Amino acid sequence: MSLEENIEENIQLINKYDIFESRFGVFKILDYDLNLDERKLKFKKYDRVLCEDCSQEIEKFSFVCYNCYNKETDCNERNRMNHGICKSCFTSSTSYGCSICNIFKTSDYDLNLEERKVKYRNSNYVLCKDCYKEVDYYRFYCTYCYFKETDVNKKFRMKFGSNYGVFRTSDYNLEIDNNKKLHMKFGSIFGIFKTSDYNLNLEERRAKYRKFYGIVCEECNNEIDRLYIYCAYCYGYYKETDTNKKEHMILRLNFGIFETLDYNLNLEERSVKYGKFDGILCEECNKVINRYYIYCTYCYDKETDTNKKGHMKFESNFGIFKTSYYNLDLEGRRAKYGKFDGILCEECNKEIKKHHYYCTYCYDRETDTNKKRHMTFGSNFGILDYNLNLKERRAKYMNLDGILCEKCNQEINKHYYYCAYCHDKETDVIVKSHMKFGPNFRIFETFDYNLNLEERKVKYKNYGHIVCEKCNNEIKKQYYNCNYCYHNNQIIINRCKVCFIGNNDDCCSFYEFKQFLENFSKWINENNVFIESKIGISDYDLDEDDRRVKYKNFDYILCEKCDRKYHYNYCYECFDKEMRELSSKLQDYENFYFKVYKKETKELRELKELQSILIDYKNVYFKLNSNLGIFKQIIQQFENTKNYVDNKKILINNIRYNRVHNCWRKLRSYCCDCYDKEIDIIEKNVWILENVKNV
Incomplete structure (x- = not known):
C-alpha cells in the first residue's frame, strides 16, 4: 500500500466515526498551561473537545489543536501547547521537562555531587549549557567538556565542586619522621635494606625481602628496585667511588675483574678462569661482561683498530679478510x-x-x-648462456662456484641450469622452452598425431627435446605422444555426457534433479522475505508514550525530514542489511532455477540446452569445482543454502523482536540523523523523548 493510499484510508476512518454527541467541552487557551495528564483529567467526562479559537475538534490523545498549532511560529508557544508549562519557573516545558530548569549551568560546578543531585532530582534529562550534550546522571558533570578542558584546577572543580584540595608531592616533606613517611608510602609492610645485606647474593636478597611491598635503602632512604635489590642511587650517583665496593653491591663478594692481559686467553681458557664467578667486570671501564662472550662489548665497540678488536674477541686466533682475497674462490677462502x-x-x-x-x-x-658477484664467488663464477643445451651447460658450469642469470642477477640452481624466476615470469612458450632446453627443441603440433610412430621418430630425431603444443609439457621420445594430454582425454571419454565432470555410472539423473528442483522451489516460496511493510510517518508533536502507542504495529517509521527509516524498538539498518543479503541469496538461486527449468511447462530443458548451461560451470551463480557431477554439486550447494537461510532467519527475528543488533546506533523514537544536524537546542529538546533518569 502506498503512502497516499494509507493516508486516504485514515481519513475515511476518521469520517466514519465523525458523529457528534451531546456532551462536549471547550479547550481554552489557558488550558495549554496544563500538562497532558492534567488535560486528560479535566476533559475526561467529555466525549468531544473543541478549540476555543477555531472551533475545530481536538484529538483526545494529545489535547492539542493542530489547526492552531500549525499556524503558531513561536517555538516556546508551540512547546507550551504540546507540554504545558513548568510549575517552578512558569516557562514552556519540553518533552523531557523544563528546558530552563534542566540546563546544567557553569555555576552549578560550584555545587558538590549531593547538591547537584538534589537540584536535578526531578529532571529526566539534563543538558550542558556549553555544548548541549547530555550530562551523566550519576557523575553530574559534562564528560565532553571535562575531557576538552586542559586546566587541572578547572577539571577538579567540574568533578568535585569548589570545595577540593590538591595533595602535592611536597606535602610528604611535612613529615620529618622517616618511618612515618615510609608508612605513608608503602603501608606497614616495608623493609630497610641494610649495608650488611650487600654480603648476600641476589637469591638470598630476594628471599629476605620477598614479603615486603617496598624496600628502602638504609643510607639514602631511596626506594630499591625489587628486581635487582641494590641501591642504584648509592651505586651510581652518591659518594661511593671505589670500583670493588660498587661491584660488591651488585655481585656480592663472588665477582672477578677481567684484566687486559686476559685477552691473550682463548674462549675456552676464559670460560675456565671465570666460570666460578657470579659476575665479571671489565678492568678498563668497570662494565659488566657478558658470560657468553667473555669480552667487554663496550670497549670492543669503542676500539677502532681491527687487529685489537680481533684480539679482544678471538685472542690471537683470528684473521683479517682483505679486499684482495675476494679474488679467491670459495674453496680457496x-x-x-x-x-x-x-x-x-x-x-x-x-x-x-x-x-x-x-x-x-x-x-x-x-x-x-x-x-x-665478485665478492660472493670470487673470480670463479659464470653468466648462464641460454644458447647451450642442457648437456653443454652442465659441462661448462660444473666446476664453477656460482652461476648467475644475465637478466636478473639471481643465482641459478645447478640442478636446473636455467633461471626459474625469469622462466616463471615469461609468457611466450617458445622463449620459455629456449630458456629450459636451449636452441635444440621442437614444438610437437596437434596434427602430428596423424603420423605413425616411425614417422614421428624421423621428424624429431635431430632434436634434443620435444614440447607439446597444447600443454607445454616435455614429450618423451620413447612414446612420441603427450602423456598429460592423453590422460586427460581418457578421463573425458569416461565422463558424464551431460556435464562432462562426473562419472558415467553415477552422475546426472534427470529425474532425481527434477524432483529436487521442484522441492527446492517450494522451499524458496515458503521462505520469501519480500513482505509488504506497514509504514508510519514521524510525528514529533507526540510525546514518548503516544508515539509508542501510535507506531506499535508499524514495521518502521519514515522521517518526514530526511526520509530515513528507523524504529524505536529495533535497529532498522541492521534488519534491512540482513534482509537484503538473504533476499539476494534466494534471488540468485531462483534465477538459476528458472535458467534450467521451464517455467511454462514445468519441465527440465532439453539435453542440448542443459549442456550449454552446465558445461561452463564456472559461470553458474556459485563456483563448482569438485569431481562430483554438476547435478550432484548443485544439490549439495542448495542443501548448504537451506542451513544458511535458516540461520539468517533466526538472526533477523532476533533483530526484529529481541532488540539484538551489533552496530553503534541507539534505539530512539526520533530520527538520530536529523537530531545530530539540528543546531536549535529548543528544537532538539522537543525531539528527545528517552527517559534517562534510570540510565
Missing part, C-alpha cells in the same frame, strides 16, 4: 681462513660468517652488480 676462530672484514671491522666467507655488510652497501 675456506683453505685460508678455516683454521681461525673468527674472521674480521678489513673495510668495516665487522665479523664475517664462515658460511658465506664474504662480508654481508659491505655486500649490502655495494651497488655495482659485477663487484657484488
Whole structure:
C-alpha cells in the first residue's frame, strides 16, 4: 500500500466515526498551561473537545489543536501547547521537562555531587549549557567538556565542586619522621635494606625481602628496585667511588675483574678462569661482561683498530679478510681462513660468517652488480648462456662456484641450469622452452598425431627435446605422444555426457534433479522475505508514550525530514542489511532455477540446452569445482543454502523482536540523523523523548 493510499484510508476512518454527541467541552487557551495528564483529567467526562479559537475538534490523545498549532511560529508557544508549562519557573516545558530548569549551568560546578543531585532530582534529562550534550546522571558533570578542558584546577572543580584540595608531592616533606613517611608510602609492610645485606647474593636478597611491598635503602632512604635489590642511587650517583665496593653491591663478594692481559686467553681458557664467578667486570671501564662472550662489548665497540678488536674477541686466533682475497674462490677462502676462530672484514671491522666467507655488510652497501658477484664467488663464477643445451651447460658450469642469470642477477640452481624466476615470469612458450632446453627443441603440433610412430621418430630425431603444443609439457621420445594430454582425454571419454565432470555410472539423473528442483522451489516460496511493510510517518508533536502507542504495529517509521527509516524498538539498518543479503541469496538461486527449468511447462530443458548451461560451470551463480557431477554439486550447494537461510532467519527475528543488533546506533523514537544536524537546542529538546533518569 502506498503512502497516499494509507493516508486516504485514515481519513475515511476518521469520517466514519465523525458523529457528534451531546456532551462536549471547550479547550481554552489557558488550558495549554496544563500538562497532558492534567488535560486528560479535566476533559475526561467529555466525549468531544473543541478549540476555543477555531472551533475545530481536538484529538483526545494529545489535547492539542493542530489547526492552531500549525499556524503558531513561536517555538516556546508551540512547546507550551504540546507540554504545558513548568510549575517552578512558569516557562514552556519540553518533552523531557523544563528546558530552563534542566540546563546544567557553569555555576552549578560550584555545587558538590549531593547538591547537584538534589537540584536535578526531578529532571529526566539534563543538558550542558556549553555544548548541549547530555550530562551523566550519576557523575553530574559534562564528560565532553571535562575531557576538552586542559586546566587541572578547572577539571577538579567540574568533578568535585569548589570545595577540593590538591595533595602535592611536597606535602610528604611535612613529615620529618622517616618511618612515618615510609608508612605513608608503602603501608606497614616495608623493609630497610641494610649495608650488611650487600654480603648476600641476589637469591638470598630476594628471599629476605620477598614479603615486603617496598624496600628502602638504609643510607639514602631511596626506594630499591625489587628486581635487582641494590641501591642504584648509592651505586651510581652518591659518594661511593671505589670500583670493588660498587661491584660488591651488585655481585656480592663472588665477582672477578677481567684484566687486559686476559685477552691473550682463548674462549675456552676464559670460560675456565671465570666460570666460578657470579659476575665479571671489565678492568678498563668497570662494565659488566657478558658470560657468553667473555669480552667487554663496550670497549670492543669503542676500539677502532681491527687487529685489537680481533684480539679482544678471538685472542690471537683470528684473521683479517682483505679486499684482495675476494679474488679467491670459495674453496680457496675456506683453505685460508678455516683454521681461525673468527674472521674480521678489513673495510668495516665487522665479523664475517664462515658460511658465506664474504662480508654481508659491505655486500649490502655495494651497488655495482659485477663487484657484488665478485665478492660472493670470487673470480670463479659464470653468466648462464641460454644458447647451450642442457648437456653443454652442465659441462661448462660444473666446476664453477656460482652461476648467475644475465637478466636478473639471481643465482641459478645447478640442478636446473636455467633461471626459474625469469622462466616463471615469461609468457611466450617458445622463449620459455629456449630458456629450459636451449636452441635444440621442437614444438610437437596437434596434427602430428596423424603420423605413425616411425614417422614421428624421423621428424624429431635431430632434436634434443620435444614440447607439446597444447600443454607445454616435455614429450618423451620413447612414446612420441603427450602423456598429460592423453590422460586427460581418457578421463573425458569416461565422463558424464551431460556435464562432462562426473562419472558415467553415477552422475546426472534427470529425474532425481527434477524432483529436487521442484522441492527446492517450494522451499524458496515458503521462505520469501519480500513482505509488504506497514509504514508510519514521524510525528514529533507526540510525546514518548503516544508515539509508542501510535507506531506499535508499524514495521518502521519514515522521517518526514530526511526520509530515513528507523524504529524505536529495533535497529532498522541492521534488519534491512540482513534482509537484503538473504533476499539476494534466494534471488540468485531462483534465477538459476528458472535458467534450467521451464517455467511454462514445468519441465527440465532439453539435453542440448542443459549442456550449454552446465558445461561452463564456472559461470553458474556459485563456483563448482569438485569431481562430483554438476547435478550432484548443485544439490549439495542448495542443501548448504537451506542451513544458511535458516540461520539468517533466526538472526533477523532476533533483530526484529529481541532488540539484538551489533552496530553503534541507539534505539530512539526520533530520527538520530536529523537530531545530530539540528543546531536549535529548543528544537532538539522537543525531539528527545528517552527517559534517562534510570540510565
